[in-house]
Amino acid sequence: AMTLARSDYARPTQTLRAPFADLDYDRYRAIRFKAERRLWLGEGRGFTAELAAPGFLFRDPVAIALIDDATERPLPFDAGVFNFDPAMFDAASFSSAQASEGHAWSGLRLRYPIDTPEVMDEVAVFQGASYFRAIARGLSYGLSARGLAIGTGSPRPEEFPAFTRLWLQTPEPGAAEITLLALLDSPSVAGAYAFTIRPGLETVMDVRAVLAPRRDVADAGIAPLTSMYWFSALDRRAVDDHRSAVHDSDGLAMLTGLGERVWRPINNPSALQVSAFADDNPRAFGLAQRQRAFGAYNDAEARYERRPSAWVEPVGDWGPGAVTLVEIPTNSEFNDNIVAFWRPGAPLTAGTAHRFTYRLTWSASPPDGAGLAQVVATRVGRAVNNPQGRTFAIDLDLRGIAAEGLTVEAGADRGVIDDARPVALPVAGLLRVAIQFTPPAEDAAELRMRLVGPDGAAASETWLHRWTRR
Numbered sequence: 001a002m003t004l005a006r007s008d009y010a011r012p013t014q015t016l017r018a019p020f021a022d023l024d025y026d027r028y029r030a031i032r033f034k035a036e037r038r039l040w041l042g043e044g045r046g047f048t049a050e051l052a053a054p055g056f057l058f059r060d061p062v063a064i065a066l067i068d069d070a071t072e073r074p075l076p077f078d079a080g081v082f083n084f085d086p087a088m089f090d091a092a093s094f095s096s097a098q099a100s101e102g103h104a105w106s107g108l109r110l111r112y113p114i115d116t117p118e119v120m121d122e123v124a125v126f127q128g129a130s131y132f133r134a135i136a137r138g139l140s141y142g143l144s145a146r147g148l149a150i151g152t153g154s155p156r157p158e159e160f161p162a163f164t165r166l167w168l169q170t171p172e173p174g175a176a177e178i179t180l181l182a183l184l185d186s187p188s189v190a191g192a193y194a195f196t197i198r199p200g201l202e203t204v205m206d207v208r209a210v211l212a213p214r215r216d217v218a219d220a221g222i223a224p225l226t227s228m229y230w231f232s233a234l235d236r237r238a239v240d241d242h243r244s245a246v247h248d249s250d251g252l253a254m255l256t257g258l259g260e261r262v263w264r265p266i267n268n269p270s271a272l273q274v275s276a277f278a279d280d281n282p283r284a285f286g287l288a289q290r291q292r293a294f295g296a297y298n299d300a301e302a303r304y305e306r307r308p309s310a311w312v313e314p315v316g317d318w319g320p321g322a323v324t325l326v327e328i329p330t331n332s333e334f335n336d337n338i339v340a341f342w343r344p345g346a347p348l349t350a351g352t353a354h355r356f357t358y359r360l361t362w363s364a365s366p367p368d369g370a371g372l373a374q375v376v377a378t379r380v381g382r383a384v385n386n387p388q389g390r391t392f393a394i395d396l397d398l399r400g401i402a403a404e405g406l407t408v409e410a411g412a413d414r415g416v417i418d419d420a421r422p423v424a425l426p427v428a429g430l431l432r433v434a435i436q437f438t439p440p441a442e443d444a445a446e447l448r449m450r451l452v453g454p455d456g457a458a459a460s461e462t463w464l465h466r467w468t469r470r
Contacts, residue, residue, distance in 0.1 A: 001183070002353055004190040005212035011185075012061050012164050014104055019079075019089050020055040028056035030085035037081040038111065038120075039066070039168070046175035048120050049168060051075065052107040052127050053082055060129075060162060061104030067169045067181075077103050108166060110178065112199040123199040129160040130184055131226070134362045135308055136203045142227070142248040142307030143287055144336070145360060147184050147193055148211065149221030152339050153274040153326035156219075161186035163193075176200075189213045189220070189348070202363040203308075209356045217348040221324065221341030222356050223312045225287045229266045230333045232291075233379045237268070237470065238331075244298050246333045248307045249287040251375075252325050252340055253366055257281040261461040265378045266338055269327050270470050276322035276343070285323045286311035286366045287340050290376055302333075311366035312342075315357040320345035373398045373431070373451055373460035383436055389418065392435040394449060394463055395425070403431050405454040412447045414440035415467070420449065433463075443469040 016022075019031075033050040035041075040048050051064060065074045079099035084091055107127025111120040114137050124134040130147030150159040165183040177198040184191035189211055196206040207223070231237070232245035247266070254262040257280045266287075267273065288309040291297070297304040321344040328337035348354050361367075373396040383389030403422065410420035410433075418436040425432050433449060445467045451460035 001190045001192040001210050001212040004183070004185060005214050005350075009185065009187045009214065014054065014059070014061045014102065016054055016059060017102065018094055019084060019099055020053060020103060023055040025056060027088045028053075028058075030088035031055070032083045032085075033109075034081055034083055040170070044173050045171045046112065046173075047171050047178050048111045050109045050111070051081065051105045052109065052125075053079075054103055054106045058106035058128055060106070060164075062107055062163065063165045064105050064108060065165075065167050067167050072167065075105070076100075077105055079103070107163075108168070110180075110197065110199075114199045114203075123203060124197060126163065126166060126180065126182070129162045130182075134197070134199070134203045134205065136199070136363045137201045138306070139308045139362075139364060140303065140306045142289065142304075143310055144226045145310060146221075146224045146226060147182065147209070148186075148189060148191060149224035149339065149341050150186065150188055150217060151219050152221050152224065152341065153272065153324070154219045159186055159188055161189055161191070188215055188217050202361050205360040205362075207356075207358050207360055211348060211354040211356070213348045213350045213352070213354070215350050219343070220348050221339070221343055222318075223314075223358050223360065224339055224341035225310050225312070226336045227266075227287050227338040227340075228330075228333060228336050229268055229327075229338050230330055231268055233377060234265055235268050235380075237270070242298070245291065245296055245304070246299070246302075247289070247304065249289050249309070249338060250291060251288050252285065252323070253288045253309075253311070254279075254285045254323055255283040257283060259283070260458075261372060262464060263375045263461050264325065264464040265375075266325075267327055267466065267468075268337070269329055269468060271329060273325075273327040273466065273468070275325045275327075275466060277325070278320075278322045280320045281318055282314060282321075282323060282342065284311055284313045284367070285340065285342070286361075287338065288366055290365065290374075292364065308362045309364065309366050311361045311363070313359040313361070314342070315359065316355075318342065318344070318356070371399075371401075372458065373401055375461065375463050376430070378463070378465065386418070386436065386438060388438060390437045390439065390467065392433075392437060392447070392465070394433040394435070396431050396433065396451065396460055398429050398431055400429075401453075401459055406431070406451050406459055408433050408449060409452050410435055410447070410449040412437065412445050412467075414442050414445040416440075417447075422451075437467070439467060439469065
């Protein structure tokens, strides 16, 4: 990465021809890797892998190689590994040799028997710029991660670093983990990554990254997560839809350097919103999907209750900076409009190697702090007795904590908290906190709430919310 950063950036390109040129979503999905051509098929190595075709959104070439006993073995592009759906393609119009010439892979997929021993499920995919995503047992694809974000949420155009080379280390027989290496490049930064991936009930990725900037970069996003949020009971502004909620993630979870657990529900704002949560050596952060019942969404096709959460745990000293949440307005479920990442307090300086190590866990729920009540839903609407006021109903799973003796601490940096009190619910183990809030003359306010036990200690995670005037 340091050697690459000392040279001028040159974006790898390829000119796509038939059958990979001018593909839309449906035609691209009609190109399928032949199951019998999967890497390591029948070798009993625990994993198999498939290589991805170019086309549609995935136009940039990615060089892929295997590492066998410390020896690199490049995998030349071969269109013969794909089946082309005859309903979409005229196979007689091109040969495998013609389709292979001048083309390159666009990424790869990993398979592992995550649900049943007999089925090699797809568990992770690395494709498109530096994007990758994974699932855990019983879940389906949802949010994505990236190797690096640059300029996300800033006034200047966002830069999208890309993995230009991938290396798969051939797994040992019966392996439960696999190692993938990646070379990242962009106009501003070169980087080298190592991913050790262990699929299962939780799919865990141990990530080591070395970043070598070509220039000083003040707006880098480390361990970025990208998701989609359209609406929920918190925010159905201008939504005419039969479903109860539509999102891949419903909140940002944080475990601060001081040990405070924080929950910030995601919004679909009317204008771009960037929130920075200053911290020093954060213990963890992630985007979570907490609602796990079908009835929370009522979508028989998308099944949003099966989307994974992702949890980033820094390893070593990350120093001062801020967990940053970017919320972009959207009017559909087809746009990823939510980004969360760590922004270092100091710029990444050119000519220096910057190292970041972290564990990225994909699961139904991030580690959530045993012994603390947890927010499971946030609702907001017009206050009944105050035409200018807003009522917030925050439901918490007490998780075994006795409701007796709990009090509410609530505040706002602007406006007035008129009332904040616990409300018993006819559901065992749930408690509602009702907040009456009179907004300020300004266009935004930050609200904060937590439950406190009889001993004065926190009994719940801290709930945060940004109120905005629409």
